[in-house]
Amino acid sequence: MKAILCKEFGTPDKLCLEEVDTPVAGNNQVLIDIYVASTNFPDTLQIDGKYQIRPPMPFIPGSEVAGIVEAVGPDVTKLKVGDRVMAACGIGAYADKVLSVVETVRILPAKMDMRAAACFNVVYGTSYYALKQRAQLKQGETLLVLGAGGGVGLSAVELGKVMGARVIAAASSEEKLEAAKQAGADELINYSDGELKQKVKDLTGGRGADVVYDPVGGDLFHQASRAVAWDGRILIIGFASGEIPAYKVNLALLKSTSVVGVFWGAWTGQFPDQNHQNFAELFEMYEKGSIKPLISKAFPLAGTSEALFSLMQRKALGKVVIEMKQES
Ligand SMILES: NC(=O)c1ccc[n+]([C@@H]2O[C@H](COP(=O)([O-])OP(=O)(O)OC[C@H]3O[C@@H](n4cnc5c(N)ncnc54)[C@H](OP(=O)(O)O)[C@@H]3O)[C@@H](O)[C@H]2O)c1
Structure with missing residues (x-):
């Protein structure tokens, strides 16, 4: 699969697009075929070594995605292949596919499109x-x-x-x-x-x-x-x-x-039930039309550096996304 790799801390121009092995879902994990990944300011901190969590090098940056479950780990029963999902995967979003642990994955409300889903979590x-x-x-x-x-x-x-x-x-x-x-x-x-x-x-x-x-x-x-x-x-x-x-x-x-x-x-890890309740309420707001992310620009995977620079340069309006593929 194609992926953006961070091999040294620095600005987004240090990132490179490479071919890497597709990961395999283990216990409590699903493999997501990514349609859209969102950019968030903390991603710019993470590639610069300034975020609370420093993953071992090299790593694939990007913290949230929307896509379709392509494979599930041996013990996974809550999700199945073909589910339309959003995931707060932590890292790994700027790629064709990502592994995410089951607790960070949510099935999408029927009306939610992939772009909105990637920008929701x-x-x-x-x-x-x-x-x-x-x-x-x-x-x-x-x-x-x-x-x-x-x-x-x-x-x-x-x-x-x-x-x-x-x-x-x-x-x-x-x-x-x-x-x-x-x-x-x-x-x-x-x-x-x-x-x-x-x-x-x-x-x-x-x-x-x-x-x-x-x-x-x-x-x-x-x-x-x-x-x-x-x-x-x-x-x-x-x-x-x-x-x-x-x-x-x-x-x-x-x-x-x-x-x-x-x-x-950090709170979601300690109080998952309260977070689930918050998301139930947020999904209801979305379905009523009270909230909807403004997505001002979409880049292909190869444009990830440019997308991250737009955040750092204060140019981004609402959300900027990386789009791997569109739903038919
Ligand atoms: N606490 C948490 O759990 C949590 C979770 C997510 C994000 N965050 C934090 O929230 C902040 C915003 O994240 P975001 O993803 O919403 O970012 P964003 O879309 O890029 O928005 C950040 C806003 O900050 C303003 N800004 C002022 N000086 C800036 C500068 N020198 N560079 C860039 N932006 C500047 C800009 O608005 P103006 O141009 O109008 O001033 C910009 O629209 C980040 O610090 C991020 O780490 C915290």
Whole structure:
């Protein structure tokens, strides 16, 4: 099979496309014939050796796919050949086929196409866990989403609306803000002028946001953490800006603020039943038409480097996918 290999840590141009042996499904594993793989910012960190988990070299990057089960391991009974599935495979997605353990694989709702399925797991899994379990977002509260035109950001905008919040979407360009508006955002802030804090205060009558969803970090975190309402929660999603900000804890004291960590992948391993329940609810939202990933660009497997660069260069709108084949 064809696969993208990471043989040394670095930028996406170091990746190479090669022919490798097709893996064989062992116990508790299925082999998935990949139709679409999604790109996620953590993939850019993983190939650069900056992610929490460092797989042994060489490895095939890419953490989530949609496709059809081609083979099942000897003891697998929950899934069968021919099932249409999505999988949070961890690594191995940028290839024709991937092995995934049974617990990370979900059968698709009938109406879900392969592109949407490939982009579902990570963004909605992360954002729903963040807003529901971690922030306990309530109806009528104000949710401020940073990086609102990106992958996890747009999903947080959609879910915030479903959960009954007033959503302020903040991003660096009008194109990204238009995407957030289409996803349901009530208010839009272009923060490219460096005035995020004041604009949030203006939109909230000086009160600030009840919940801040921050996948960006850096200066935007500093500004947002000063535009939080009493009893506010700041969700630490990630640091796409490259800067992990330091927090002055006197700010927490002054406004009774909670700074709340979010590591969805680790949580799913510890609380699989809660995660399954979240996905049952997310699939229901999808089937009702309340949520749907925006896929702005599809690359072939050979274009994986270019796709990952588009994330690093802040050019990606919503989700960018790698498409191996299309469903007939
Ligand atoms: N905690 C978890 O469980 C979890 C799970 C998944 C992802 N994440 C994290 O969430 C973050 C976003 O991931 P994603 O896949 O949604 O990425 P993405 O689609 O590339 O979105 C990231 C957004 O960050 C903003 N940004 C600001 N400075 C940037 C820079 N220097 N480079 C790139 N983007 C920059 C961009 O919006 P503007 O241009 O509008 O500023 C961009 O749209 C990452 O840090 C990732 O590690 C965390």
